[in-house]
Amino acid sequence: MTLAENDSFARRTGIGPDDLRLLGRLPLFSGLTPEALRALLADSAVQRVARGTVLFLQGEPATRFYAVLEGWVKLFRETRDGQESVLGVFRSGESFAEAAMFASKVFPVSAAAVEDARVLVIPAGSFLRRPSEDPAACLKMMASLSAHMRMLVHQVEQVTARSTTQRLAGFLVKLCAADRGQAVIRLPMDKSLIAGRLGMKPETLSRSLAKLRAFGVETTGRELMIRDVGALRAHFEED
Secondary structure, X not given: OOHHHHHHHHHXXXXXXXXXXXXXXXXXXXXXXXXXXXXXXXXXXXXXXOOOOEEEOOOOEOOEEEEEEEOEEEEEEEOOOOOEEEXXXXXXXXXXXXXXXXXXXXXXXXXXXXXXXXXXXXXXXXXXXXXXXXXXXXXXXXXXXXXXXXXXXXHHHHHOOOOHHHHHHHHHHHHOOOOOOOEEEEOOOOOXXXXXXXXXXXXXXXXXXXXXXXXXXXXXXXXXXEOOHHHHHHHHHOO
């Protein structure tokens, strides 16, 4: 693809070079070349959404799925008594709602931005057509998803053998851009969302954060300073 074509793609979709590299690491796309990925996302569009913006509601037709480029997004359902039950939290570099698009055809949950965010909206129609036009790309996507599913099964098996502090350490390590040295990461304003994602109560999350001070994790409001990412990773991985 020429430079002019790249510029045209970026203007049309809002997807910049850094965004494309981030999207290329998603399990659904990790087996594709940059050229194949651009073709697949040709009809997609980047949107900026404010905190609290609802992206879709439970029961709506699943005409699209999303990738988070910046910020955090939650998936939730409302209980019969009107309470909100958070089922998942997604951050930069993660996608969601693709299963509904492929299978149920309606969104089984609702989604909203936890904070100001940039998301990529990928329409179902054009996305589902592309693989049939490029069988090789379709096979690579299937292989990537299969590998990702095996990894998720392994992670679920590991969770039962991990303490809450180890679980939190593993989550924080995944947020770090580097494997070694210092890192500063920013969590959503409502930390109970992270607790829900990790399968623990908010008070357990607070206690686990306090225990991680021994491994160089310092908390200041929403920001966490990790003095040694490698040491934190070792704590997560220890038996």
